[in-house]
Amino acid sequence: MANRAQIRTSNSALIAMIADEDTVVGFLLAGVGNVDLRRKTNYLIVDSKTTVKQIEDAFKEFIAREDIAVVLISQYVANMIRFLVDSYNKPVPAILEIPSKDHPYDPAHDSVLSRVKYLFSTESVASGRR
């Protein structure tokens, strides 16, 4: 109980995005975009010039921010920082992997499904039957 993460409850939390241009533009049309007084945005547009370091920094920044409740990340971008995404296990912000135009969603790579799939492995079934 002492090691459980605190759940943040929030009245107006933001949705952050790390995705390709079209996905980000689409969600900005839906009113998700936020620019604070320091001109910091809640999104990172990933293109061919974006480095892995920039993606890592943006991910770390978004999961540390108190005002962000959900982080949308294109699955192909999440694959570039898979070790970071899979090691994240807090309830808020929720990390949701989404498809992109050129990379359809693959449940096999989803970090949440990877976490729970071991329940279907032969080891866990055998140990449950003992």
Added chain:
Amino acid sequence: MEVEQEKPSLENVEARQQEKQRGEEVVVVEEEEEQQQGVEEGEENANVLQFMDSMDAYLTLSHSLSSTLRQGWLELASARHSMGASRVNTVLLDHKFHPAATTLLVTRDEGKVDSMKQHFTLCKWASSGNEKCSLGEAKSSQDKLHPQLRHRGSSQLYEEKTASEHKASHEVDDQVQKERSKSLSVFGTLVSPKLRAAQLSFETALETLVEIANTRSAMLCAFDKVNKKLGGSKG
């Protein structure tokens, strides 16, 4: 002699009665243990079912999200084709200070004090104090507008209440349309209908994403319970 013979038989009867009592107690304890096991198994089954249900919902919603996003991308590509690539571009995005119009409300799941399950609610076009996700506010604003309605006849009261509800919902819709237009105005005053359609598709995608977030939360909660039980049975 006869008294001595009676004593052992009385002792035998008492011993047999005590044994019978002990036997009955053991049976009662065993029945209670079986009942307890039954309850635990029932809870375990319920947790497993909840986990499987939420996993199924998660996968179904992910599939639905893919379809909605595909439609949105297609509409955005059509808008870019008709308006020109320079008009539907991230270069035009506003980098001045502005708050998000669509936000989330995060609450802890009620019921259990130590519950780790959180609930997300989407508040679309919530700027300018117009919170579409909060129905309670619309009702209280109607009461503020017409306090004198309480003193009129019941049928008249009902008609006027319905009219005021319609008026309030029209006002809310007008506000939402204004917010949508404000969001579209980043790409110019006159925009392609495809861009408006793309906006609606991505709004639908947002609603699906919030459902996915809630399903994910339920799935991880159920997974923790099932995992604890498996961990307990291993030890």
